[in-house]
Amino acid sequence: MSETSTITIEVMRYRPETDSEPVFQSYPVPCPKEWVVLDALNYIKDTIDSSLSYRWSCHMAVCGSCGMMVNGEPMLACKAFLRDMGDTVRVEPLLNFPIERDLVVAMDDFIEKLTSIKPYIIRKTEKPVEEGTYLQTPAQLKRYKQYTLCINCLLCYSACPQYGLNPDFIGPSALALAHRYNLDNRDEGRALRQEFVASHEGVWECSFVGACSEVCPKHVDPASAVQQMKIASTKDYFLGFLGGNR
Amino acid sequence: MSRKPYIRPMSKTSWYLRDGRYKRYMAREVTCLLIGAYTGVFAMGIWRLAEGREAFTAFMAALHAPGAIMFHLVALAFSIYHSTTWFNVTPQAMPLMKGEDFVPGTLIVGAHYAAWAVASLVILIAVGA
Numbered sequence: 001m002s003e004t005s006t007i008t009i010e011v012m013r014y015r016p017e018t019d020s021e022p023v024f025q026s027y028p029v030p031c032p033k034e035w036v037v038l039d040a041l042n043y044i045k046d047t048i049d050s051s052l053s054y055r056w057s058c059h060m061a062v063c064g065s066c067g068m069m070v071n072g073e074p075m076l077a078c079k080a081f082l083r084d085m086g087d088t089v090r091v092e093p094l095l096n097f098p099i100e101r102d103l104v105v106a107m108d109d110f111i112e113k114l115t116s117i118k119p120y121i122i123r124k125t126e127k128p129v130e131e132g133t134y135l136q137t138p139a140q141l142k143r144y145k146q147y148t149l150c151i152n153c154l155l156c157y158s159a160c161p162q163y164g165l166n167p168d169f170i171g172p173s174a175l176a177l178a179h180r181y182n183l184d185n186r187d188e189g190r191a192l193r194q195e196f197v198a199s200h201e202g203v204w205e206c207s208f209v210g211a212c213s214e215v216c217p218k219h220v221d222p223a224s225a226v227q228q229m230k231i232a233s234t235k236d237y238f239l240g241f242l243g244g245n246r
Numbered sequence: 247m248s249r250k251p252y253i254r255p256m257s258k259t260s261w262y263l264r265d266g267r268y269k270r271y272m273a274r275e276v277t278c279l280l281i282g283a284y285t286g287v288f289a290m291g292i293w294r295l296a297e298g299r300e301a302f303t304a305f306m307a308a309l310h311a312p313g314a315i316m317f318h319l320v321a322l323a324f325s326i327y328h329s330t331t332w333f334n335v336t337p338q339a340m341p342l343m344k345g346e347d348f349v350p351g352t353l354i355v356g357a358h359y360a361a362w363a364v365a366s367l368v369i370l371i372a373v374g375a
Contacts, residue, residue: 016250072265098251106251139346161268164256209271210335224338231339 007031007082009040011052012092014099022099024090025049031082037091038066038077041103054103061217064151067094067158068103074158074215094158096167110154113170116196117178122189134186147180147225149218156212156222162205169205170196172212172222179225182232198233206230274331280324287317333358 009029014022027048029040038056045052057063059078066077069092071085082089097105127134156172163169178197182190196202206226213223262268294305308314336358337351 014252016252019252022252022254095254096256098253100249100251106249137346139343142346142348143343159265159267161256161261161265164261165258207271207275208335208339209268210338211265211267211271213338214267221338223335224341227335227339228341 004030004032007040007086008088009037009044010088010090011041011044011103012090012099013052013102014093015051016101022092033083035082036078037068037070037075037080037082037089040082040089041077041091052103053101062151064153067153067155068092069095069158074155076153076155076217079217094154096158096160096164097154105154107154109167110152110157110171110174113174114152114177117170117174117193118189119174119177119181121181121184121187122192123186124188136185140185143185144180144183147176147183147220150176150180150220150222151218153217155215155217156220159211159215161209161211162207166201166205168201170199170202172206172226173220175203175206175229176220176222176225179229182229194233194236197229198236203229203233270331274328277324277328280321281328284318284321284325329362333362 006028007030009027010024011027012022013019013025027040027044029043031040038059041052041054041056045054054066054068054077056066056077058065061076061079064076067074068077069075069090070077070080071090072092074094077091091103093099093103093105097107097109100106150173152173154173156176157163160169160172163171175197178193181187182193182197198204203226206223208223208227210223213221216222262272291302291305294301309318333355337354340354341351342349342354
């Protein structure tokens with residue numbers, strides 16, 4: 001076995017019952033080469049300071065719970081290898097979100113926005129079960145599949161300066177999910193989503209910085225979804241003058 | 247238990263200094279100002295042309311001043327930067343599907359560069375360069 005070095009993890013702490021603002025606290029942590037930031041946090045919680053709060057679940061980049069700022073970059077703590085990071089690693093809660101406690105952020109705003117874009121298949125009339133399933137060709141699936149991979153980890157919101165400047169912005173992943181359902185040939189709910197998608201707080205608040213897509217751990221590319229919806233909304237606008245379908 | 251979420255303020259004036267991505271974004275956006283300025287100069291040229299031969303000759307002579315040449319070089323560099331940054335993101339805004347697959351992004355970007363080259367060539371031939 002190789003020798004294990006020790007590194008320092010600086011964690012932003014915020015205990016609402018005692019702290020008026022967040023403070024950093026340093027912990028010495030061993031650094032085996034297979035450890036990620038989440039392992040270090042678990043080590044701290046198990047052996048040094050059980051009061052440290054953070055979200056995690058799967059430890060395999062599937063659940064989307066452990067998003068946080070690692071050395072200033074929004075990352076999943078379970079994908080952030082310590083061996084790539086030097087002797088001191090600074091861990092903070094996701095930017096652009098209110099801090100609930102330590103590394104835990106308040107997600108209420110996101111959940112509300114996610115609900116608003118109706119992220120599910122909407123049919124004008126449901127087909128009776130006995131008529132069978134809705135069929136889909138591989139090409140129809142491929143059209144939207146990348147947008148289904150979103151795990152709601154919120155790294156994109158943390159990377160988005162527009163969301164930071166205007167928290168009313170619906171934001172990258174909720175819009176990407178709206179696009180996912182709009183592109184699905186089984187869905188008929190685009191007109192209902194447009195009320196939010198094409199609003200001022202919708203796609204038009206995005207100025208295509210593109211940081212959301214760069215930090216996305218699942219390569220969803222929310223920026224592409226938003227730009228495509230801008231084009232589609234613009235088409236709607238002009239077709240509206242021609243009396244076309246919205 | 248009552249909640250007391252802490253909100254970290256974001257600077258309205260210097261947020262773009264925080265991240266290299268934001269700086270690159272600002273560079274892309276700011277470079278359009280020089281394109282705007284060049285368009286102004288170009289419009290001025292058309293205005294002068296409409297005023298007659300003398301006015302247009304004076305305008306053309308003014309373009310040979312060192313400051314004017316410098317302005318055009320900077321405007322050209324900024325326009326190229328601005329245009330190429332947009333070309334490079336076109337596959338995200340306009341993905342194309344052919345059959346069951348997406349057309350590779352490099353082809354979409356390449357088509358923009360090709361169209362740019364052809365347009366430039368046509369204009370150069372038209373002005374007899």
